[in-house]
Amino acid sequence: MMRPSRSAITWCMSSRYVEAPRMSSVSRAMTSARLDNSSSQPDYSIHQTFPNAGRLADWDQFRDGGEGTMRQAGLTKEDEAALHELLHTMEDAWAHGDGAGYAAAFTDDARYVTQSGIRCVGRRAIAESHQKLFDSDFQGTRLDVAPMEFQPVASNVVLLHGSGTVLFPGEGPRIRPTGLLTVVAVNDGDAWHFASFSNTPRV
Numbered sequence: 001m002m003r004p005s006r007s008a009i010t011w012c013m014s015s016r017y018v019e020a021p022r023m024s025s026v027s028r029a030m031t032s033a034r035l036d037n038s039s040s041q042p043d044y045s046i047h048q049t050f051p052n053a054g055r056l057a058d059w060d061q062f063r064d065g066g067e068g069t070m071r072q073a074g075l076t077k078e079d080e081a082a083l084h085e086l087l088h089t090m091e092d093a094w095a096h097g098d099g100a101g102y103a104a105a106f107t108d109d110a111r112y113v114t115q116s117g118i119r120c121v122g123r124r125a126i127a128e129s130h131q132k133l134f135d136s137d138f139q140g141t142r143l144d145v146a147p148m149e150f151q152p153v154a155s156n157v158v159l160l161h162g163s164g165t166v167l168f169p170g171e172g173p174r175i176r177p178t179g180l181l182t183v184v185a186v187n188d189g190d191a192w193h194f195a196s197f198s199n200t201p202r203v
Helices: 025-030 079-095 099-103 122-136
Strands: 006-012 048-053 106-113 120-122 143-145 148-154 155-166 179-187 190-202
Touching: 006 179, 079 099, 079 148, 079 155, 079 179, 079 190, 099 122, 106 122, 120 122
Parallel strands: 106 190
Antiparallel strands: 006 048, 106 120, 143 155, 148 155, 155 179, 179 190
């Protein structure tokens, strides 16, 4: 299947769980949604647009040992392995169309910012919004998270920097990543989870 030039993704989420920020002219150009800047209530039919991803022939050069990690001082191998497992959990849940499984990688009060600037608040909102995608426009797709740089900022807090893309049926990992990811991982003493996830369009 060829990737469509544009794929309109409709988000229909309750205002209890979603915060819609004021949008700049650039943001408005990236989405067909019209938000009322005088109100905190989001539009209930927000279209997130994913541009057609180009191909980067030499993307594999950035992968390191199959995991693509750029290891940073201060992060143990055990912590690094746990963070990789979280990323793999997200990819696996996406491939199986499992919104709850995808959201399981996040804290209960996590913040999740989409490419169009819509912010989901909490694990429940993340699960519900992604399940809508998996049941519609993104059915049968896969998430491909490219190399991640781990930046420890405290003993239990790590910033992850990287990129990723959504692969449609028939597409392989050589598709150029369409989003730049900034993720905050926290350890509550028992396990690592993502407390914040921001997806910025790649230009």
